[in-house]
Amino acid sequence: MGVPVPVGVVALDQVLEAGTRSTLLACPELTVCEPGNARVAVLTVDRLGPAELDMVRTTRAQPKRPAVVLVAGSLASGDALHALAAGARGLLLRRDADASRLAHAVLAAAQDDCTVPTDLLEQVLDQPEGAERGWAGGSLSDRERSVLRLVADGHETAEIAQRLAYSPRTVTTVVHDITQRFRLRNRAHAVAYALRAGLL
Structure with missing residues (x-):
């Protein structure tokens, strides 16, 4: 096993942050650190709105430009596309974000790959006509x-x-x-x- 990937946690809610940290600590391939020193940042949110999209952009704009994996409690129609457009490299619904899946998404983001579950990818494909211009x-x-x-x-x-x-x-x-x-x-x-x- 190589050097663990440094991953930071960003959340607007302390309970969500603590839960995400706990899940990440169960992954030996990862080491939890401060977001400013992270190679990948996991953003955990209840829902995706303007403030959360700004969090994605702000995190991506940090000096080390960490990749962002977004974990959301729910995503409304169109949210997946907005998250990707804001710079997220991985998307997970919180109900699916067990240690194994979260680690997979983080490790993929660290390798400049992107992970989007099939049901969320379908959201992107269901965008209104003209999105493909x-x-x-x-x-x-x-x-x-x-x-x-x-x-x-x-x-x-x-x-x-x-x-x-x-x-x-x-x-x-x-x-x-x-x-x-x-x-x-x-x-x-x-x-x-x-x-x-x-x-x-």
């Missing part, structure tokens, strides 16, 4: 499509590289190029928009 006139190469399909299936960078016989750096570059070209925030955003636009 960023893809207008765009297309994906066979290589880009292959990489995004495996991202959509939940594979991490190393797994994708192995399956496609690419280097991990090539996989990261492909995803980065897609997100930059279509002005998307992260991998989950790219997959959701590609599916909605019929490019996958």
Whole structure:
């Protein structure tokens, strides 16, 4: 086992913060630290509103630019897309955030991967018509499509590289190029928009 990933906890409610800390302390791959020193920050909220979205943005803007995993008690329609657009790299509903799933989301975020459960991804796909305009006139190469399909299936960078016989750096570059070209925030955003636009 390698060096534990430093993870911080941010919450507006002390009870939520204590519960999240307790869950993270059960994960030997992680070490809980102050948010300012974290590689990944776990934001735990009851619901997602303007204040919570500002927390995501503020946390991402800290000097060490930690990746953000958002754990929410509930997410209304459209909240998943707003969270991803604000910079979250992982989404979990609190009822699903046991030690194993939370650790998986944190470790993925630390590797610059993104995790979004299927039911939350469907929320993103159910956005109103026109949400996919960023893809207008765009297309994906066979290589880009292959990489995004495996991202959509939940594979991490190393797994994708192995399956496609690419280097991990090539996989990261492909995803980065897609997100930059279509002005998307992260991998989950790219997959959701590609599916909605019929490019996958």
